[in-house]
Amino acid sequence: MSDSRSMSYQPKPGVFQPLMTEQRAQMLTRSSLSYWEDAWRRLKSNRRALISLYIVIGLLAFTVLGPLVWTIDPAAQDLDQISTPPGADRSATLVEPYRPWDGSSALPMAPGLRLAEPATTQAVRLLWDPLEGASAYRVYRNIFPMDPGDALGLPLAETFTAAETRFEDRLDLQPRTYYYTVVALDDHGHQLPARDTLEVSVERVVTVREAVSRGLVKAEDNPQPGDAVELALHPLGTDYLGRDMLARLMYGARVSLFIGICAPLLFVLFGTVYGSTAGFMGGRVDQGLMRFADFVIALPFLLFMILFKIAFGIGPGESGILPMVVAMVLLLWPATARLVRGQILQVREEGYVNAARLLGARTNYLVLRHMIPNTLGVILVTLTFAVPNAIFIEAFLSFIGMGVAPPTPSWGSMCNEGIKTMLTYPHELIFPAVMISITVLAFNLLGDGLRDALDAKMRSTE
Amino acid sequence: MWRYTLRRLIQGVITVWFIATATFMAMHAVPGDPLTSDKAVPAEIRANLEAKYGLDKPVFQQYLIYMGNLVRGDFGISFVQKNREVNDIIREHFPVSATLGILAIVFAGLGGVLWGALTALYRNRLPDVVIMFLVILGISVPSFVFAALGQLTLVNLNDLAGFSVLPVAGWGTVWHMLVPSLVLGLSTMAYLTRLMRSSMLEVVSSDFVRTARAKGLPPTRIFSKHQLRNAILPVITVLGPSIAAITTGGFVVELVFAIPGLGRYFVQAVQQLDYTVIMGTTVFYGAFLVLMVIIVDLLYGLIDPRMRLE
Numbered sequence: 001m002s003d004s005r006s007m008s009y010q011p012k013p014g015v016f017q018p019l020m021t022e023q024r025a026q027m028l029t030r031s032s033l034s035y036w037e038d039a040w041r042r043l044k045s046n047r048r049a050l051i052s053l054y055i056v057i058g059l060l061a062f063t064v065l066g067p068l069v070w071t072i073d074p075a076a077q078d079l080d081q082i083s084t085p086p087g088a089d090r091s092a093t094l095v096e097p098y099r100p101w102d103g104s105s106a107l108p109m110a111p112g113l114r115l116a117e118p119a120t121t122q123a124v125r126l127l128w129d130p131l132e133g134a135s136a137y138r139v140y141r142n143i144f145p146m147d148p149g150d151a152l153g154l155p156l157a158e159t160f161t162a163a164e165t166r167f168e169d170r171l172d173l174q175p176r177t178y179y180y181t182v183v184a185l186d187d188h189g190h191q192l193p194a195r196d197t198l199e200v201s202v203e204r205v206v207t208v209r210e211a212v213s214r215g216l217v218k219a220e221d222n223p224q225p226g227d228a229v230e231l232a233l234h235p236l237g238t239d240y241l242g243r244d245m246l247a248r249l250m251y252g253a254r255v256s257l258f259i260g261i262c263a264p265l266l267f268v269l270f271g272t273v274y275g276s277t278a279g280f281m282g283g284r285v286d287q288g289l290m291r292f293a294d295f296v297i298a299l300p301f302l303l304f305m306i307l308f309k310i311a312f313g314i315g316p317g318e319s320g321i322l323p324m325v326v327a328m329v330l331l332l333w334p335a336t337a338r339l340v341r342g343q344i345l346q347v348r349e350e351g352y353v354n355a356a357r358l359l360g361a362r363t364n365y366l367v368l369r370h371m372i373p374n375t376l377g378v379i380l381v382t383l384t385f386a387v388p389n390a391i392f393i394e395a396f397l398s399f400i401g402m403g404v405a406p407p408t409p410s411w412g413s414m415c416n417e418g419i420k421t422m423l424t425y426p427h428e429l430i431f432p433a434v435m436i437s438i439t440v441l442a443f444n445l446l447g448d449g450l451r452d453a454l455d456a457k458m459r460s461t462e
Numbered sequence: 463m464w465r466y467t468l469r470r471l472i473q474g475v476i477t478v479w480f481i482a483t484a485t486f487m488a489m490h491a492v493p494g495d496p497l498t499s500d501k502a503v504p505a506e507i508r509a510n511l512e513a514k515y516g517l518d519k520p521v522f523q524q525y526l527i528y529m530g531n532l533v534r535g536d537f538g539i540s541f542v543q544k545n546r547e548v549n550d551i552i553r554e555h556f557p558v559s560a561t562l563g564i565l566a567i568v569f570a571g572l573g574g575v576l577w578g579a580l581t582a583l584y585r586n587r588l589p590d591v592v593i594m595f596l597v598i599l600g601i602s603v604p605s606f607v608f609a610a611l612g613q614l615t616l617v618n619l620n621d622l623a624g625f626s627v628l629p630v631a632g633w634g635t636v637w638h639m640l641v642p643s644l645v646l647g648l649s650t651m652a653y654l655t656r657l658m659r660s661s662m663l664e665v666v667s668s669d670f671v672r673t674a675r676a677k678g679l680p681p682t683r684i685f686s687k688h689q690l691r692n693a694i695l696p697v698i699t700v701l702g703p704s705i706a707a708i709t710t711g712g713f714v715v716e717l718v719f720a721i722p723g724l725g726r727y728f729v730q731a732v733q734q735l736d737y738t739v740i741m742g743t744t745v746f747y748g749a750f751l752v753l754m755v756i757i758v759d760l761l762y763g764l765i766d767p768r769m770r771l772e
Contacts, residue, residue, distance in 0.1 A: 399604075402729065433603070438602075441598060
């Protein structure tokens with residue numbers, strides 16, 4: 001039938017040209033994408049996941065490169081700046097070294113309780129006029145202005161006689177406002193109603209020698225008392241021991257991220273080997289292995305985490321990071337094992353595996369060429385979700401004091417220290433808490449993105 | 463159904479036995495024992511004490527003795543606290559932890575289902591965006607930060623009101639429980655909201671919902687009978703494991719809000735190597751968790767008729 005028609009139709013010459021062999025009319029197919037290329041393409045089009053990826057890279061840079069840029073020792077204490085919030089005033093004045101006071105100096109001030117010399121963090125020297133009926137005096141210091149009937153604050157000292165009407169305060173002076181009160185005492189040491197209060201603003205001072213030795217000024221500049229200097233810069237403030245928060249956050253990131261990445265890597269690896277063995281062997285072996293995994297899952301996680309950590313012990317001078325990793329690996333592998341086993345069982349029944357087997361593929365080839373690449377997506381997603389989980393666990397354990405041993409900082413232990421002074425110095429809690437939150441958030445969103453990109457079945461309906 | 467329950471219970475007992483054995487071995491692997499203390503005890507007295515408490519026997523024999531007592535429901539007496547049986551400690555402090563945990567689960571479950579359903583109904587509109595933002599926050603912020611923030615809020619609230627609206631810490635009345643359990647349930651609530659949302663979105667576009675709509679059922683009935691009931695299933699599956707997660711978080715909340723729960727006792731007992739208290743609390747917690755998972759699984763059968771057939 002076609003024969004006769006083709007015979008009957010004769011195209012005019014020039015309408016149809018035979019195609020040259022190297023010419024193609026049109027490229028209809030794009031170059032084929034591999035699984036990973038496809039996944040990467042999907043991930044790139046997911047803005048949230050991409051931003052998270054950048055954040056994760058930024059965090060790693062903060063951890064690895066940060067200490068190279070910000071070379072402050074995280075253990076070094078700056079006792080002039082304890083618990084200072086970021087952006088606090090850093091100015092100080094140079095003074096001469098401390099000299100004992102003979103009580104001779106006096107500033108022109110109103111009678112009553114008054115300063116003998118300008119108040120500095122080196123010493124506050126007080127003088128007062130005799131109070132009525134006093135046979136001795138007691139000196140108080142408060143950090144709040146007082147209403148009548150309030151507590152007077154910290155009792156600093158008592159004089160022995162009524163003649164002694166001066167006092168020198170050198171107790172942990174901070175550059176702030178203090179309220180000093182002198183109370184008259186009777187013969188028996190009871191307080192009398194006569195008292196006098198003075199508001200004192202203390203100025204921060206540093207001795208010349210100290211300033212030179214701490215590198216605040218150079219010796220060749222010939223610093224003189226009275227010069228103004230800037231104290232060391234702490235961009236994120238200091239903690240309750242005067243340690244630099246930024247340096248500690250960087251160092252703590254090292255600890256937290258090390259645990260948060262190492263432990264998941266190890267237990268996901270172990271779970272993968274375990275689960276794929278079970279799934280591949282099948283039968284009795286599978287049943288036995290998975291029953292054991294079920295038992296481990298049923299262990300009360302936290303209790304065992306603490307128990308294991310103590311069982312491995314922390315020697316003096318050790319940070320306790322390794323015991324924590326080991327304990328996590330011992331307890332967290334079964335979830336991955338279950339997942340991988342399920343995947344392997346599924347992949348084993350796929351047509352391409354049967355086809356490969358029929359073509360004479362060996363077990364090694366099957367595992368390496370088909371099983372592992374086809375489960376890798378799921379494993380990778382598990383890994384990304386395991387990271388924030390591990391960071392949480394570390395933070396949590398350090399928070400209840402069962403984690404990393406001090407003085408090693410980790411974000412969790414920094415939170416633990418910060419929460420005690422939460423009301424007065426919130427920055428000590430906020431910074432590590434924000435770091436934990438950002439890290440966990442980034443890994444979670446990245447995990448979401450990876451899951452959407454890698455695994456069609458688990459793709460979330462967002 | 464009954465055979466299934468029985469099988470699960472037997473499995474549960476084996477699991478608890480495994481937990482007990484693992485704890486026993488891990489505990490004895492820790493250097494030292496409960497009699498180790500700062501004070502130097504003469505060797506003779508130590509030997510007497512060891513004999514009295516059976517610590518001189520081989521570990522395996524101690525294990526058999528302990529297991530025998532355990533079967534009879536006797537957790538032994540504390541090594542460190544005076545005159546206290548472990549049974550008493552559990553009886554006194556577990557209800558506190560359990561109340562906290564159950565309230566948290568109730569908060570998390572109700573909140574999760576409600577918010578999840580809401581976000582699915584308002585998909586990609588303002589309520590969805592706002593709630594999902596809060597959910598991401600709830601998943602990413604550690605529980606102790608929430609606990610601290612919760613306490614801070616209470617302090618400021620009481621300060622603002624001029625009298626104690628809600629107690630800041632402690633335990634006793636319903637008012638004490640409110641904020642801690644809310645804080646405890648927050649991350650689980652966030653997780654459940656996410657789960658509920660995706661499962662709800664799946665259900666909304668399913669055939670049976672379209673059929674129900676086509677035959678003219680009122681939307682409220684479709685929502686409650688068809689959508690909610692089907693979408694809630696995955697939430698219930700993860701409720702069992704969530705209970706474990708909530709007991710974990712309970713430690714921190716108990717610590718921050720000064721609640722006399724079991725968690726604090728455990729941490730203390732581990733530090734002092736109080737063998738019987740460690741064993742007692744772990745085995746008890748383990749048994750409780752196993753039981754909860756079984757109950758949740760059985761509950762699943764009640765809600766999803768398809769499961770009953772298997």
